[in-house]
Amino acid sequence: MSVTEESKATEATPDDDILLNVEGVKVHFPIKRGVIFDKTIGYVYAVDGVDLQIRRGETYGLVGESGCGKSTLGRAILNLEPPTDGHVIFDGVDIASLKGEDLRRKRQDLQMVFQDPLSSLDPRQSVESILVEGMKAHGIAKDAKEARPRLRELLAAVGLPPQALSKYPHEFSGGQRQRIGIARALSVNPKLIVADEPVSALDVSVQAQVINLLGDLQEEFGLTYIIIAHDLAVVRHISDRIGVMYLGSLVEEAAAADLYTTPLHPYTKALLSAVPIPDPDIEDEREQILLTGDLPSPSNPPSGCRFHTRCPWRQETRCDDERPALRVVEIDGFPSGHRVACHFAEQIHRGEIEPHKVEPIAVDPSSFEVPEDHGTMMAEPPGVNTASGGDPARGL
Ligand SMILES: Nc1ncnc2c1ncn2[C@@H]1O[C@H](COP(=O)(O)OP(=O)(O)O)[C@@H](O)[C@H]1O
Numbered sequence: 001m002s003v004t005e006e007s008k009a010t011e012a013t014p015d016d017d018i019l020l021n022v023e024g025v026k027v028h029f030p031i032k033r034g035v036i037f038d039k040t041i042g043y044v045y046a047v048d049g050v051d052l053q054i055r056r057g058e059t060y061g062l063v064g065e066s067g068c069g070k071s072t073l074g075r076a077i078l079n080l081e082p083p084t085d086g087h088v089i090f091d092g093v094d095i096a097s098l099k100g101e102d103l104r105r106k107r108q109d110l111q112m113v114f115q116d117p118l119s120s121l122d123p124r125q126s127v128e129s130i131l132v133e134g135m136k137a138h139g140i141a142k143d144a145k146e147a148r149p150r151l152r153e154l155l156a157a158v159g160l161p162p163q164a165l166s167k168y169p170h171e172f173s174g175g176q177r178q179r180i181g182i183a184r185a186l187s188v189n190p191k192l193i194v195a196d197e198p199v200s201a202l203d204v205s206v207q208a209q210v211i212n213l214l215g216d217l218q219e220e221f222g223l224t225y226i227i228i229a230h231d232l233a234v235v236r237h238i239s240d241r242i243g244v245m246y247l248g249s250l251v252e253e254a255a256a257a258d259l260y261t262t263p264l265h266p267y268t269k270a271l272l273s274a275v276p277i278p279d280p281d282i283e284d285e286r287e288q289i290l291l292t293g294d295l296p297s298p299s300n301p302p303s304g305c306r307f308h309t310r311c312p313w314r315q316e317t318r319c320d321d322e323r324p325a326l327r328v329v330e331i332d333g334f335p336s337g338h339r340v341a342c343h344f345a346e347q348i349h350r351g352e353i354e355p356h357k358v359e360p361i362a363v364d365p366s367s368f369e370v371p372e373d374h375g376t377m378m379a380e381p382p383g384v385n386t387a388s389g390g391d392p393a394r395g396l
């Protein structure tokens with residue numbers, strides 16, 4: 001697809017083309033302290049107001065530094081992490097409103113592929129039993145015998161031989177294990193697959209193979225994808241659109257080609273300036289924007305624009321005290337699908353505001369704000385939970 005075609009594709013879409021509508025989703029984890037009284041002393045604002053729409057058949061790349069809330073958002077979309085606020089409307093149905101059997105049935109349509117195939121596959125189960133489990137649960141097959149023809153098809157689709165069925169996860173390489181993880185997601189005929197860092201744990205040499213496989217399967221099975229990555233290069237070629245997350249919310253969203261050629265948000269500019277370009281002439285000429293300071297704690301996010309503590313374009317007015325909404329930019333020739341959360345995106349783009357040096361600002365982790373209207377979700381303090389793979393120290 002050409003840039004113009006892709007740009008057009010992000011504009012005015014009829015509603016029935018939307019498979020997933022995420023509206024104002026927040027996931028706040030309470031931080032509890034105390035031995036006798038389980039007192040809430042603050043919240044991790046892991047996802048803090050995300051709106052996005054995914055069209056049928058598209059691939060949406062979700063990128064951002066480790067710890068910015070990508071996995072939590074992915075889990076909230078599948079209702080594995082019930083949102084604190086907001087709605088996830090899938091195929092016209094609000095997932096949060098479903099309970100019991102209805103929720104279980106809907107889950108068939110939404111599947112997840114995890115970062116680490118080894119820990120997400122039960123080592124005691126053969127590949128056959130791993131793949132049959134979901135099919136039985138969703139009434140696709142009564143037992144392994146009935147499932148067998150479909151299992152062979154699935155294995156062929158992900159590029160594994162039929163003999164793989166009787167083997168166990170440890171007998172495969174990392175790339176092959178991820179193929180099993182993908183086959184497991186496919187086994188129940190989902191409509192949407194959320195792939196959370198599907199190649200981050202793999203050798204660079206096999207990353208492209210698995211990404212290409214996802215692309216092929218999309219065509220074959222008419223799938224819609226959300227592909228999560230901390231590395232922009234991973235999602236670049238496979239994504240139709242890309243959303244960039246920073247500290248719990250989207251800061252920019254655009255057709256993939258538009259985002260790479262004309263990033264507007266200072267954070268996206270910084271991320272892209274760190275991705276090497278193979279052409280030495282372009283590499284020498286382009287602007288390098290170094291991000292100063294660490295990602296602030298999501299339990300004590302900066303006021304106003306959450307990026308203001310690291311932004312080279314930060315202004316005296318608005319940046320520190322007014323949170324910018326994700327909005328369509330007012331620049332001639334820009335598609336309406338290009339949205340950015342920066343008060344000064346237009347001025348920065350036109351070069352009317354110069355970047356300046358950023359002094360790192362220390363964030364006081366003890367100053368938690370506890371809003372009144374939070375429920376009693378159980379969670380651990382930031383840093384304690386590693387299940388979602390967040391590792392803020394790793395950076396990009
Ligand atoms: N169950 C949980 N309880 C408390 N904090 C959590 C929990 N899960 C994730 N977090 C925190 O939420 C933030 C976002 O995490 P995550 O969604 O894993 O980010 P990412 O996937 O972008 O690396 C991190 O600070 C992480 O420590």
Ligand code: SF4
Pocket residue numbers: 265266267305306307308309311312313314315319324341342343344345
């Ligand atoms: S709103 Fe201000 S601090 Fe935030 S990205 Fe834009 S210029 Fe930077």
Ligand SMILES: [Mg+2]
Pocket residue numbers: 067070071072196197388389390
């Ligand atoms: Mg993650």
